Amino acid sequence: MIRILLADDQTLVRQGIQTLLDLEEDLIVVGAAANGQQALAMVEQMQPDVVLMDVRMPVMDGVAATGEITKRWPxxxxxxxxxxxxDEYVIEGLKAGARGYMLKDADSSEIVEAVRIVARGEALIQPSITRKVLAEFTRLAGGRAPATLPLAEPLTEREMDVLRGIATGQSNREIADQLCIxxxxxxxxxxxxxxxxxxxxxxxxxxxxxxxxxxE
Known part of the structure; x- marks a missing residue:
């Protein structure tokens, strides 16, 4: 069973997410927190596999809580x-070490699959969020794409295939099936x-x- 902790200050959101997760035989919600501080205490006590973390919460927001969790329980x-x-929370969450980024209006099947992917130690970010993050970096750079150094060693053709799969939100298993490896x-x-x-x-x-x- 994949053990999940929910952290969201809206009771209806927590209940709704728990309802959809409880329909899956391999998932179990072990707790629900209303703010980041509560989430930290519950993570320490319950040691879940995955935390679904809202960003805007009172007392301690989701970004700060994510940073503490990834530092203390990587x-x-x-x-x-x-x-x-x-957008600004996603960028800060990236720095804090979150392994997944999902929009709240994502399909229930996408959220369920994201939980499974992250529980396996992989990472997942919706392509639409990736585009928004890159757009924000460009805005901060004054409308220019941020400068970056070229690669010391280029990616192989197969690595490029895998990279494209990652960019479309595929898991390792899905990429393997697509590439027949x-x-x-x-x-x-x-x-x-x-x-x-x-x-x-x-x-x-x-x-x-x-x-x-x-x-692209």
């Missing part, structure tokens, strides 16, 4: 739930391309690859 995956108005081989390619791009996770890989013009 094995726990945090998925930030955001809205179209939360093993999931273990995909993991090796992911590790290699992360090293070449000099980033720590799949989300940052997408952003850097877009800056370099490797993907």
């Amino acid at each position: 094995h726990i995956g945090v998925i930030i739930l955001t809205t179209f108005d939360d 093993s999931e273990g081989t995909v993991k090796n390619h992911v590790s290699s391309l992360l090293a070449k791009l000099a980033v720590r996770d799949r989300t940052q890989a997408i952003i850097r690859a877009r800056k370099l013009g490797l993907i």
